[in-house]
Amino acid sequence: MKKKVLLMGKSGSGKTSMRSIIFANYIARDTRRLGATIDVEHSNVRFLGNLVLNLWDCGGQEVFMENYIAAQRDHIFRNVEVLIYVFDVESREYERDMHYFQSCIDAILQNSKDARIFCLIHKMDLVQEEQRDLVFQERETDIKRRSAPLGITAFGTSIWDETLYKAWSSIVYSLIPNVRHLEAHLDSFCSICEADEVVLFERTTFLVISHSTHKEHADIHRFEKVSNIIKQFKLSCSKSQAQFQCMEVRADDFAVFIDVLTPNTYVMVVMSDPTIQSAATLINIAAARSHFHRIEQGQIAR
């Protein structure tokens, strides 16, 4: 199943940077080396076995934008499943950005009106911390007003913290066809293991696909933080010619296991019962592997 994902926005707003961080193993500071994208860069990202994201990274300089909206209109905006529009929060040409955004919305409305639209208000790290919520809400309402009648979902993001992972996880979550089914199985896995929480990550991007929580946790950003940390750890492993395989963290009152589940996913199991031995959980993860592999390939009916 191939899904066309358009990545658009003004030149220099950070489209290629975020794509490189999420899909191409860049770390945030390496994105300074990226140059401007010329025309459209296509990339295919295999995600969860049968789902392939066909990512169109559209260069944002005005010549190109005009070209997309006029000459290549059909070519670009046909069969779009997801439009991700990136705004630079610090942009000085607010009205002009909005003008292009509205032209894109128009084109989507004409060519693929069922597409889901996500707006990322990017570079939020440049806004002072106490003002972030306010600025974000202001922008969100404005974008929502301008994009009517199409509904949009907005996120405030930054490549320097976990917000980027949160936004992309939500985007990817909305694309996975059998996610409810997957969630139900994850839930029963969680109760058999007697775990507090089980989280499923995509293997290469470490985006959160699904989770099952049996014991609430105070920090609502914990998944994105874990994604961010483990991804960086994985990258530093590969620098020393080692492959990240699995990890176990054990303290007095909890134990966390991060391990491969299927060829496309990692699982994180959080246990808070200190009497349950590591080996028992590892056996359970190993036993669950083939089952989840079959679910992923769609062999277990809904």
Add this chain to the structure above:
Amino acid sequence: MLKPKAIAQVLAQVNTAGVKATLLLNPDGSLISFAGWSEREARVLAAVASNVWFAYERHGRPAGSEVINEDGKESLQDLILECEAGKLCVSRASKMLLCLVADEETEWGLLKAKVIGNNGYAFVRHPT
């Protein structure tokens, strides 16, 4: 799949009539679950038991013996040792090892019967 708490309860039921501790361990010596004793002691015992088991399996395999397990290979099934301060019984339970520690007064037959009884549990036979 293993239900960790249920297994601990089943193992605890074995600890009667002179049996002091019951352990379920991986062949590599890592502890899966146990009942009786402290965790520290159990870990040490698990390591020792797996070591003894493999020493016997490697070196004590009788030449030309007829013992065949489910994999079609001949291998050790049970191991009962008399030690200075008690008796130790290790037995193959599916891909894992079941280990019982009893005091000197416990009879051999009782120890063996307990192992067979415990191995009869579905969870040990089919842990998948």
